[in-house]
Amino acid sequence: MISSLQNKIFKDILSLQDNRKRKNSEEFGVEGLREIRLALQNNFTPSLVCICEAYLTEEENKFIKEQDFQKDLLLDFSEACFDKLLVRKKSSGLYLIFTKRKNNNFISSKNSFYLILDGIEKPANLGAILRTSEACGVTQVFLTNSKADLYNPNTIRNSLGAAFSVPTLEIDAEVLHKKLLEEDVEIYASFIEKKSRPYTSQNYTKKTALVLGSEAQGISSFWQKNSHAKIIIPMEGSVDSLNVSVATAILLFEVKRQRAS
Numbered sequence: 001m002i003s004s005l006q007n008k009i010f011k012d013i014l015s016l017q018d019n020r021k022r023k024n025s026e027e028f029g030v031e032g033l034r035e036i037r038l039a040l041q042n043n044f045t046p047s048l049v050c051i052c053e054a055y056l057t058e059e060e061n062k063f064i065k066e067q068d069f070q071k072d073l074l075l076d077f078s079e080a081c082f083d084k085l086l087v088r089k090k091s092s093g094l095y096l097i098f099t100k101r102k103n104n105n106f107i108s109s110k111n112s113f114y115l116i117l118d119g120i121e122k123p124a125n126l127g128a129i130l131r132t133s134e135a136c137g138v139t140q141v142f143l144t145n146s147k148a149d150l151y152n153p154n155t156i157r158n159s160l161g162a163a164f165s166v167p168t169l170e171i172d173a174e175v176l177h178k179k180l181l182e183e184d185v186e187i188y189a190s191f192i193e194k195k196s197r198p199y200t201s202q203n204y205t206k207k208t209a210l211v212l213g214s215e216a217q218g219i220s221s222f223w224q225k226n227s228h229a230k231i232i233i234p235m236e237g238s239v240d241s242l243n244v245s246v247a248t249a250i251l252l253f254e255v256k257r258q259r260a261s
Contacts, residue, residue, distance in 0.1 A: 003078035010081050013050065013097060017085075019149055028151035031086050031095050033060055038161030039098055040067075048097035049073045052082035055093030064094070087153045100151065106179055107140045107167055113255060114138065114185065114209035116176070118219045119145040120244065126150070127158025128245035134162040136252040141166055144173040145220060173222050185209050189219055189227035190247060192240075196230040204255040212251070215244050 002010050015021045016029045027047060030036050040046070049069050053076060056064075077085070085095050115138050120126050126148040133141055149155060150170075156163045180187060188202060189211040211227060213219035224230075233242065233250055242250075 001076045001078060002081055005081060005084070007081075009075065010077070010084075013048070014084055016097070017087075017153075019152065022151060023149055026100050027097050028100060029085065029095060029097050029153070030156060031088060031092055031153065032157065033057075033063060033092065033094060035156055035161055036094065036096050037063075039096070039164050042161075042164040044098045044101060044164060046073060046096045047099050048075055050075050050077055050082070050085060050095040050097070052077050052079060052093045054079050055082065055090060057093065060092065060094045087157075103167060103169055106169070108183055109139055111205075111259070112139045112183065112185060112207045112209075113204075113259075114140055114142065114180070115248070115252070116142045116144060116187075116209055116211040116223070117146070117248075118173070118211055118213045118223055119147060119217055120212075121147045121214045121216065123148050123152035123154035124158045125243070125245045126152075127155040127160075127163060129248045130155070130159040130162040130166045130168065132245070132249045132252055133166050136256045138166065138252065141168045142176055143168065143170040144176060144223075146170055147214075173220065177222075177226050180209055183207060186229075187211060187223075187227040189223050189230050190232070190251065191219055191224055191227075191230045192232055193230060196232040198234050199231040199251055199254055202229060202231060204258050208255060210248075210251050210255070212244055212248050215241060 016025060016027060022028055030039050051074065083089055086092065115133055117129065120143065130141065150163055150168055185207040187209045211219055211223045233247060
């Protein structure tokens with residue numbers, strides 16, 4: 001059992017809680033049995049299985065036996081150490097370290113439906129958007145100028161596992177734009193200006209990419225200049241903006257509605 005907070009293995013695992021270190025690492029941690037199951041179902045490979053006997057539930061014990069993990073992957077931790085590893089303290093006795101999956105491929109299909117998130121900052125928003133993207137059948141999500149980490153615990157938790165199933169690629173905006181033009185994709189940017197049109201006025205039945213930015217900054221000048229049309233969500237009252245995950249959901253479901261009718 002690992003019980004010392006100075007243990008090297010413990011400190012290496014704990015370092016994955018740090019955004020910068022996790023982003024530079026080939027690994028990430030997942031807590032919560034539902035999220036762990038989804039990572040495995042989407043073919044992510046576990047490199048370590050961390051357990052705390054005192055916190056293991058009956059369901060988690062059954063899961064470990066079913067998975068029949070290799071013994072050299074299993075590490076038992078004291079409560080004091082394990083509490084440091086979890087964001088949701090004492091909520092689970094299971095914490096898995098997975099190897100990141102390299103995804104550098106642009107996915108093209110007959111009627112592609114892309115989502116570009118430009119400068120998104122909050123992991124919780126990114127997670128919620130990935131969840132909606134899966135529900136709406138988005139072909140691929142692109143992160144440009146991204147400040148949020150796909151493997152942040154809050155991204156994973158708020159995505160309900162969609163962070164593992166929705167193809168997501170961090171990419172330079174200019175490189176992506178060139179590829180979209182080559183694929184004859186219509187680019188619609190969510191941006192407030194006089195020339196912007198209501199989102200329901202556009203036709204999204206052809207190859208489509210939607211661009212949304214952070215709540216603080218909106219989309220970058222690059223996407224302002226390099227979109228085929230700018231769209232807005234008309235609103236009443238004095239509120240001039242919505243949470244980005246809410247705005248994204250409205251736009252994604254409009255694309256889904258048009259394509260289903």
